[in-house]
Structures are given as C-alpha cells and as structure tokens.
Amino acid sequence: MKYWLMKSEAESFSIDDLAHAPRKTTCWDGVRNYQARNMLRDEMKRGDLAFFYHSGGDLPGIAGIVEIVRDAYPDHTAFDPDDHHFDAKSDPENPRWYMVDVKLVDKLPRVISLRELKQYAGDKLAGFQLLARGNRLSVMPVSAAQWKFINSLSKAK
DNA sequence: GCCAACGTTGGC
DNA sequence: GCCAACGTTGGC
Numbered sequence: 001m002k003y004w005l006m007k008s009e010a011e012s013f014s015i016d017d018l019a020h021a022p023r024k025t026t027c028w029d030g031v032r033n034y035q036a037r038n039m040l041r042d043e044m045k046r047g048d049l050a051f052f053y054h055s056g057g058d059l060p061g062i063a064g065i066v067e068i069v070r071d072a073y074p075d076h077t078a079f080d081p082d083d084h085h086f087d088a089k090s091d092p093e094n095p096r097w098y099m100v101d102v103k104l105v106d107k108l109p110r111v112i113s114l115r116e117l118k119q120y121a122g123d124k125l126a127g128f129q130l131l132a133r134g135n136r137l138s139v140m141p142v143s144a145a146q147w148k149f150i151n152s153l154s155k156a157k
Numbered sequence: 158g159c160c161a162a163c164g165t166t167g168g169c
Numbered sequence: 170g171c172c173a174a175c176g177t178t179g180g181c
Contacts (some may be wrong), residue, residue, distance in 0.1 A: 110170095159181085163177085
C-alpha cells in the first residue's frame with residue numbers, strides 16, 4: 001500500500017465537490033504530464049490512499065484524504081474533441097493518458113496549508129516533493145512517515 | 158541534439 | 170495580474 005498526494009484546483013474541483021459526487025467517487029481525469037502519468041499508471045493501485053490537495057484559491061493546502069478505488073485506465077476525456085482535456089495524439093487504440101477513480105475517505109477538520117507545511121521543510125517534511133523548489137507535479141508520492149506526520153498536524157490545534 | 162519560443166502551473 | 174519554473178514543440 002502506498003501513499004500519494006494529488007492536486008486539484010479548488011475552483012475547478014474541490015473536496016466539497018467530491019463530497020457531493022455520487023458515491024463520493026470521481027474519475028481523476030486531466031493528468032497531462034508524463035511523470036505524473038507514469039506514477040498514476042504504473043505505481044498507483046486500488047487501496048492506496050492520497051491527500052487531496054487544493055491548488056490555487058485563497059488557501060492552497062491539503063484538504064482531505066481519498067482512496068484509490070480503481071487502477072489506472074485510459075482517460076477518455078483525451079478522446080473527446082469537445083473536452084477541455086482533449087489530446088489528438090491520444091487515441092483509444094493507443095491511449096496516451098490515464099486516470100484512476102478516487103473515493104472520499106475524510107475531509108480534514110481543517111485545511112493543512114502549504115504555508116504550514118513549509119514550516120517543517122527542514123525537519124519532519126525534509127524531502128517532501130510538494131515543498132521542492134519549482135515543484136509542479138500534480139501526482140506525487142508521500143512516504144509513510146510524511147503521511148503520518150501530516151495526519152497528526154490535522155488533528156492538532 | 159540543441160535551443161528559442163511558447164504554453165502551463167501555481168504561489169503570491 | 171505577475172512571474173518563476175518547468176515542460177513541450179519544432180526549426181535547424
């Protein structure tokens with residue numbers, strides 16, 4: 001079992017949107033970065049847990065926890081010319097982009113802001129990819145120790 | 158294979 | 170809205 005962090009722009013799809021989705025489940029479409037895709041397609045498995053990270057907006061940070069409930073399968077939004085995530089270079093015979101399904105496990109009692117996480121960059125969260133300079137990956141691994149520490153933050157204060 | 162131009166991400 | 174940091178594209 002692995003841990004992950006997945007980013008979503010709060011204004012386009014937030015933790016509350018997921019909470020109101022049927023069965024609190026959604027397909028995680030729109031990943032269009034090879035590094036993120038490779039992790040999502042090759043390493044992410046059903047049963048893994050991930051932090052739901054809000055990017056943009058007033059308070060960028062970790063908003064909740066989701067479970068991967070379906071292994072990677074072709075991202076069909078890449079095949080639809082009317083879709084914002086359309087990519088002519090991906091076709092059903094040879095899909096370029098993949099997605100997983102995620103289900104809401106918990107909305108955290110409070111958002112753990114990026115600002116707060118940065119306070120531990122030289123300590124408990126040393127090496128955390130989210131805090132790496134210039135990091136823009138939308139899917140990234142989280143170590144068990146990092147996972148545990150961040151969860152403890154959500155319960156404190 | 159190099160690299161300039163361009164587009165995107167995402168914090169601020 | 171600004172801009173740094175990337176990733177991608179395409180000419181050569």
